Amino acid sequence: MKNKRVDLACEQCTVRKFSRFAILQNDELNEMTYNKTCTAYKKGQVLFHEGTRPLGVFCLHGGKVKVYKTGYDGKDQIIQIAKNGDLLGYRAMISDEMYPVTAETLEDTTVCFIPKNDFIQTLDDSSELSRLLLKEACKDLGVMTESLTNLAQKPVRERLAVTLLMLKDTYGVDAVENGSVEINLTREDLANIVGTATETLIRLLHDYKEEGLIESKGRKIKVMDEKGLVKVANIY
Amino acid sequence: MKNKRVDLACEQCTVRKFSRFAILQNDELNEMTYNKTCTAYKKGQVLFHEGTRPLGVFCLHGGKVKVYKTGYDGKDQIIQIAKNGDLLGYRAMISDEMYPVTAETLEDTTVCFIPKNDFIQTLDDSSELSRLLLKEACKDLGVMTESLTNLAQKPVRERLAVTLLMLKDTYGVDAVENGSVEINLTREDLANIVGTATETLIRLLHDYKEEGLIESKGRKIKVMDEKGLVKVANIY
DNA sequence: CAAAAAAACTGATATATATCAAAAAGAAAA
DNA sequence: TTTTCTTTTTGATATATATCAGTTTTTTTG
Known part of the structure; x- marks a missing residue:
């Protein structure tokens, strides 16, 4: 190439x-x-x-x-x-x-x-x-230091929430709609940020969806309930 | 005070x-x-x-x-x-x-x-x-970066081996006997380095002992089989 | 467009590890 | 020394998460 x-x-x-x-x-x-x-x-x-x-x-x-x-x-x-x-x-x-x-x-x-x-x-x-x-x-x-501590102490469900909030904060700006995270990240990539298995990540995204925390279509993930996500993330 | x-x-x-x-x-x-x-x-x-x-x-x-x-x-x-x-x-x-x-x-x-x-x-x-x-x-x-990756990917049993080898390398010099790690680390401290529960750490140390990888008395841990530990650590 | 490859998803199952509870041992303090 | 507190250890149990296997969907490519 x-x-x-x-x-x-x-x-x-x-x-x-x-x-x-x-x-x-x-x-x-x-x-x-x-x-x-x-x-x-x-x-x-x-x-x-x-x-x-x-x-x-x-x-x-x-x-x-x-x-x-x-x-x-x-x-x-x-x-x-x-x-x-x-x-x-x-x-x-x-x-x-x-x-x-x-x-x-x-x-x-x-x-x-x-x-x-x-x-x-x-x-x-x-x-x-x-x-x-x-x-x-x-x-x-x-x-x-913080990532390390999260990885060592937080369960996957919390870490995923942290990751989504971070992605939204850092890359949400140039997304088409407000609050949506749209990077060309495969589910595997996302799992490799969170530090979990791809299947686990998929299941958790599914759960979040059911709980009304996010919506997703393809690789586009939209944060619907930021406060809820923060709660799940268990920070502050 | x-x-x-x-x-x-x-x-x-x-x-x-x-x-x-x-x-x-x-x-x-x-x-x-x-x-x-x-x-x-x-x-x-x-x-x-x-x-x-x-x-x-x-x-x-x-x-x-x-x-x-x-x-x-x-x-x-x-x-x-x-x-x-x-x-x-x-x-x-x-x-x-x-x-x-x-x-x-x-x-x-x-x-x-x-x-x-x-x-x-x-x-x-x-x-x-x-x-x-x-x-x-x-x-x-x-x-x-490496610690983060280990934490995300390696099971506790491997991480503990990595930690012991690191401690030996870094602090083994001023230990009385060669190859022994003697820092005033409680089991809880050690668990908090590895990123696991204290009970799990204690059980793993026990396993290592049975396998002849280490010996320990109180807080003094001596590496008996470095090659074996490296193997358990699953590095290289 | 069709074909192939990659990614996403679902289900079943295994297991490493956390958690809870309580006893034993050791260290510190009185 | 006796008492008190902390640390270490053992056992039983629960569970979050990984792993394996297979299907469906999406993306890529020729």
Whole structure:
């Protein structure tokens, strides 16, 4: 499969203001992106593979990407759903390790690639960028702490509610109707976020439906009773 | 309960070379630690509480500290066992949030406290320190990714093996006999690392014993058959 | 469009693990 | 030392969830 090259100028990039590069000066940005390449990925393609060495960072321009780790029995655990403006693949680069996760597009996605050296150079030059990344990493560590605790303590039924609320919060904005979560997530993907078996997830969605908490048609899930879901999630 | 003040000079601190402050110049170190206070904590005391605002960072000088998050049903999930030379409580400070976790001593521990402003000042001045912390945060995110996946996918029996191997690797060094893990962890604590019920953990330890994988007396657990444990852990 | 493949769903069954309850052992305190 | 409290252990039971197997539906592809 050959991917189309695309021409995207950072200067007039529409997602830049949402991205971590919003804080960069124009000259810093130009320097960093001098060698960048932008590529149109089709759905289901892999940006980088778990266990491989980072060669650069990926900046998403439209489309969604699932970031997951594969367990020893071949089951995937989804760690993050990355979206518009998100930067991927820089952490392993900074910590100088192999990628601990795989990144795969959930839909057709345009992705800019910045080679390692250019990114590192900019990071070295811009204490603002490195400070921002440090801050974000610390924040994410807090978030992961919570995920870990939920996973260890909450039953699946509660975790699914947490997940749906999170998805609605994070991705509900660009959904057609308000309150609906429409990402190209298969039931299996959803199960791999929650950390459960696909069949269990399907049954629980069915239950939620019967209880009037959600409605669903195909992959579109609409939250009908947010308060009820919060109650099921057993948070606060 | 009143804690004793202790006088510890960073310049001749024996754990400094293991700590993140090893990279600081002497003048930077002096500046940062000018207002530091060192305190002798007794076992079971809390350094900081989940949900409170960070006021400074804690540097451990001997002793072990458990870092945990409390779930909504009151059960704790232990995220980390901090030891000699470890720095605690800086992440929430950097991300400008409340503490997502509680830190509590597992044994009598001497702890140096550096007020927020001094630490932040040093961080701003030392790009080396901030780079180091960024690198560590990125590394820890990778580690947490793995923990999360294990928690979601591995059965308790495997997770316990993983935990024992990890404890042996990380804390086995300062144990009296080789290969033995001796930290002041109650069975409940151990269960709260693995993410299971105390009774289940006790039964599994019993099984391991019968299988000749470990020996235990009181809180001292000795790994007898590391290869066997690795097999049970189902890694690699 | 038809054919093939993937995903979604339903049902039956097994089991790992949690929960509850109570006894025994050990540690701390008076 | 005796008492009290905490921790550890054992047993019985319940149940949430995984697993397996098969069908239906949807999506993809040639």
